Amino acid sequence: MSLPLPGLIDVIPVPGKASGDVRLDILGLSREELKDALIDNGVPARQAAMRMRQIWHWVYHRGVTSFNGMANVAKEVQAALEKNFRISRPDVVETRYSKDGTRKYLLRFHDGSEAETVYIPDEDEDEHRGTLCISAQVGCTLNCRFCHTGTQRLVRNLEPGEIVAQMMIARDDLGEWPVSTEGRRITNIVMMGMGEPLYNFENVKKALHIIMDKEGIQLSRRRITLSTAGVVPMMERAGAEIGVNLAVSLHATNNEIRNEIVPLNKKYPLEDLLEACRKYPGAHNARRITFEYVMLKDINDSDQDAKELVRLIHRYELPAKVNLIPFNPWPGSPYECSDWDRIRAFSAIIFKSGISAPIRMPRGRDIMAACGQLKSESVKKRVSARP
Numbered sequence: 001m002s003l004p005l006p007g008l009i010d011v012i013p014v015p016g017k018a019s020g021d022v023r024l025d026i027l028g029l030s031r032e033e034l035k036d037a038l039i040d041n042g043v044p045a046r047q048a049a050m051r052m053r054q055i056w057h058w059v060y061h062r063g064v065t066s067f068n069g070m071a072n073v074a075k076e077v078q079a080a081l082e083k084n085f086r087i088s089r090p091d092v093v094e095t096r097y098s099k100d101g102t103r104k105y106l107l108r109f110h111d112g113s114e115a116e117t118v119y120i121p122d123e124d125e126d127e128h129r130g131t132l133c134i135s136a137q138v139g140c141t142l143n144c145r146f147c148h149t150g151t152q153r154l155v156r157n158l159e160p161g162e163i164v165a166q167m168m169i170a171r172d173d174l175g176e177w178p179v180s181t182e183g184r185r186i187t188n189i190v191m192m193g194m195g196e197p198l199y200n201f202e203n204v205k206k207a208l209h210i211i212m213d214k215e216g217i218q219l220s221r222r223r224i225t226l227s228t229a230g231v232v233p234m235m236e237r238a239g240a241e242i243g244v245n246l247a248v249s250l251h252a253t254n255n256e257i258r259n260e261i262v263p264l265n266k267k268y269p270l271e272d273l274l275e276a277c278r279k280y281p282g283a284h285n286a287r288r289i290t291f292e293y294v295m296l297k298d299i300n301d302s303d304q305d306a307k308e309l310v311r312l313i314h315r316y317e318l319p320a321k322v323n324l325i326p327f328n329p330w331p332g333s334p335y336e337c338s339d340w341d342r343i344r345a346f347s348a349i350i351f352k353s354g355i356s357a358p359i360r361m362p363r364g365r366d367i368m369a370a371c372g373q374l375k376s377e378s379v380k381k382r383v384s385a386r387p
């Protein structure tokens, strides 16, 4: 079950786009659920495990979207499956290409709500490596002051299948089927798109386990990073039950400023957050926690802030690195990005103390695909068009 959405005031329902298709969608079912569903739909129990594995392979290794192509499944069985199940993809409403190679997909789900997914190729084009930035929710309830997604009023949790589908769509587009462990273009995933993954814990967990499955997409948990604004009570479970890398959107070194820019801090203050980081299962020197820190001019970017950040990391004995994110503006945003020299000086102070603090170069700004710029426009239009 999903957690309730704290901070949610006024959910605006989106009129359903009734597809009339009542068949069960395979995308997002766990292996167990798929097996049970096959039995419920007439597959003899003794064949169910084998059929489940066959289907799993076709769906998550080969990327098929219908049962017709499943060569090792008898024609009559294919037809029966087609009648009761589907392997669907959300509609790709728009794909935008940045001049730096970043691609942004706007996806529309069955009820008409939308979310964005971003593919960011590594800058070294010969490497063919890249990161897929996946959304956990339609919109977001957190209202971080510097983030565009927080201004989108429509919010709902994405289903496991809708989270997995973001990976499937990107693989479709990049021609990544069948899955191979070499020459992949999507080598990493970050749960850093729209929404707060730890407010949609069960669905995110289920989706990531499907993506990590050894007989499917097989992405290692070491190549997946989940980013949270600091939902303290869920952090330990995230480490224990999903086991991916953790990133924390810190952005400030005292409660006063953090309360203002990340309002969730009023619920889970800095000390509690850092304590939860210290206890994060799997955090050690080889596998550090990443602190994301958005550089906001005259708000959180002084030398004093940098020194305080170092002090906190030492005081809580955190195996941590810092990722400095130049603020990405959006229409009407209330902040400015720190000057380049300021960001460099801030980074240098942290590096000098022995903590890594690279500056994350903005990618895909020209197509509004950079950190904090995601917001599905067409939902906004539809909402404002309401009487």
Ligand code: SAH
Pocket: 144, 146, 147, 148, 191, 192, 193, 194, 195, 196, 197, 227, 228, 229, 247, 248, 249, 292, 294, 325, 326, 327, 328, 329, 330, 371, 372, 373
């Ligand atoms: N809710 C999660 C996942 C979103 S990740 C979280 O808060 O971590 C998106 C990252 O981009 C977060 O670190 C967020 O704080 C950062 N971000 C948001 N708006 C931004 C902006 N305008 N410029 C730069 N980074 C931003």
